[in-house]
Amino acid sequence: xxxxxxxxxxxxxxxxxxxxxxxxVAASTLRWTSACALAFAALLxxxxxxxxxxxxxxxDPAQPSASAxxxxxxxxxxxxxxxxxxxxxxxxxxxxxxxxxxxWTLPSDDSTPARLVPLRDAWAASVADKSRFRAAARGAWDxxxxxxxxxxxxxxxxxxxxxxxxxxRTRASAPRxxxxxxxxxxxxxxxxxxxxxxxxxxxxxxxxxSGLQAALFVAAFAGxxxxxxxxxxxxxGPQAASLTALAGRPQLLAAARLSxxxxxxxxxxxxxxxxxxxxFACAKADQDPSAxxxxxxxxxxxxxMREVSVAERLSSAALVGGALVVLWYLGHRFVxxxxxxxxxxxxxx
Numbered sequence: 001x002x003x004x005x006x007x008x009x010x011x012x013x014x015x016x017x018x019x020x021x022x023x024x025v026a027a028s029t030l031r032w033t034s035a036c037a038l039a040f041a042a043l044l045x046x047x048x049x050x051x052x053x054x055x056x057x058x059x060d061p062a063q064p065s066a067s068a069x070x071x072x073x074x075x076x077x078x079x080x081x082x083x084x085x086x087x088x089x090x091x092x093x094x095x096x097x098x099x100x101x102x103x104w105t106l107p108s109d110d111s112t113p114a115r116l117v118p119l120r121d122a123w124a125a126s127v128a129d130k131s132r133f134r135a136a137a138r139g140a141w142d143x144x145x146x147x148x149x150x151x152x153x154x155x156x157x158x159x160x161x162x163x164x165x166x167x168x169r170t171r172a173s174a175p176r177x178x179x180x181x182x183x184x185x186x187x188x189x190x191x192x193x194x195x196x197x198x199x200x201x202x203x204x205x206x207x208x209x210s211g212l213q214a215a216l217f218v219a220a221f222a223g224x225x226x227x228x229x230x231x232x233x234x235x236x237g238p239q240a241a242s243l244t245a246l247a248g249r250p251q252l253l254a255a256a257r258l259s260x261x262x263x264x265x266x267x268x269x270x271x272x273x274x275x276x277x278x279x280f281a282c283a284k285a286d287q288d289p290s291a292x293x294x295x296x297x298x299x300x301x302x303x304x305m306r307e308v309s310v311a312e313r314l315s316s317a318a319l320v321g322g323a324l325v326v327l328w329y330l331g332h333r334f335v336x337x338x339x340x341x342x343x344x345x346x347x348x349x
Contacts, residue, residue: 028340035329043323047126047131051315132315136297136320139300140323146278147275147331149219150217150221151218153215153216154224155338158263160229161187208285210281221273223270224270265339268335276324279323283298
């Protein structure tokens with residue numbers, strides 16, 4: 001038997017494991033930061049490409065109003081109902097009245113053909129203080145914070161559920177069914193309850209803000225929070241059966257990491273819906289009627305609805321769609337990097 005005073009090669013094994021985990025987390029953070037820079041650079045390239053078209057010389061032609069013509073025709077029809085065109089004494093008067101009908105013709109299109117502007121001017125228009133790109137970038141950044149917070153809450157729920165289920169499973173004398181039912185009520189049923197409130201979606205005066213309430217909304221959207229917690233409670237991975245060799249805190253930590261690792265695979269198909277939920281929460285907060293100025297995605301959506309030119313509306317809509325793609329991509333990269341950081345749990349199982 002080795003005396004306690006003699007150092008062993010395995011004494012610093014736990015510290016080395018934490019150091020390895022820290023290096024993986026640092027590498028994942030660096031890769032995700034690089035992905036953020038690449039995604040926003042692509043959004044800037046999209047804005048510059050949309051700004052290369054000179055839309056100032058292409059005003060939409062004013063369409064003639066039909067109200068004046070309809071009012072005139074209605075007056076003639078009323079006169080026809082009172083008098084007959086076959087009467088000689090009234091025919092000339094009605095024909096002269098009909099001759100004064102205003103002409104209904106489309107105006108001639110005198111606009112100049114579309115042309116491209118220099119790249120320098122397109123760049124200056126894209127990076128201006130009140131440009132569409134800045135509005136889209138600010139909105140995408142705000143929504144990205146909400147999306148990452150929602151994904152983190154869902155992964156935390158999966159980890160907590162996995163650790164709780166492992167703790168219940170190792171206690172033979174405890175009422176397992178009652179404990180699992182209580183955990184399911186708190187982690188599965190309660191987060192879904194706000195989704196049943198219609199005013200959360202249709203009340204324009206109700207804003208989720210950009211804090212914890214918005215993050216909880218994104219996490220609960222599409223059942224991400226509840227589904228991850230339910231899988232951690234009732235559908236643990238096959239590696240969970242091997243955790244009985246551990247005891248106490250290491251066993252619970254291993255179960256939590258394994259459950260979170262499995263949740264990263266389950267959350268990938270839900271990322272488009274969660275990205276759309278983040279855009280909805282951010283735009284709804286930005287479209288608050290009490291707000292004096294909307295500078296994010298809400299302002300961009302409102303600008304697209306107010307624009308008269310079709311080209312301007314399509315440009316704003318394209319930037320909103322580009323911001324949504326950026327959120328989906330960065331959310332996918334976040335989940336992938338979390339999976340890479342927790343991959344050691346899979347090998348440990």
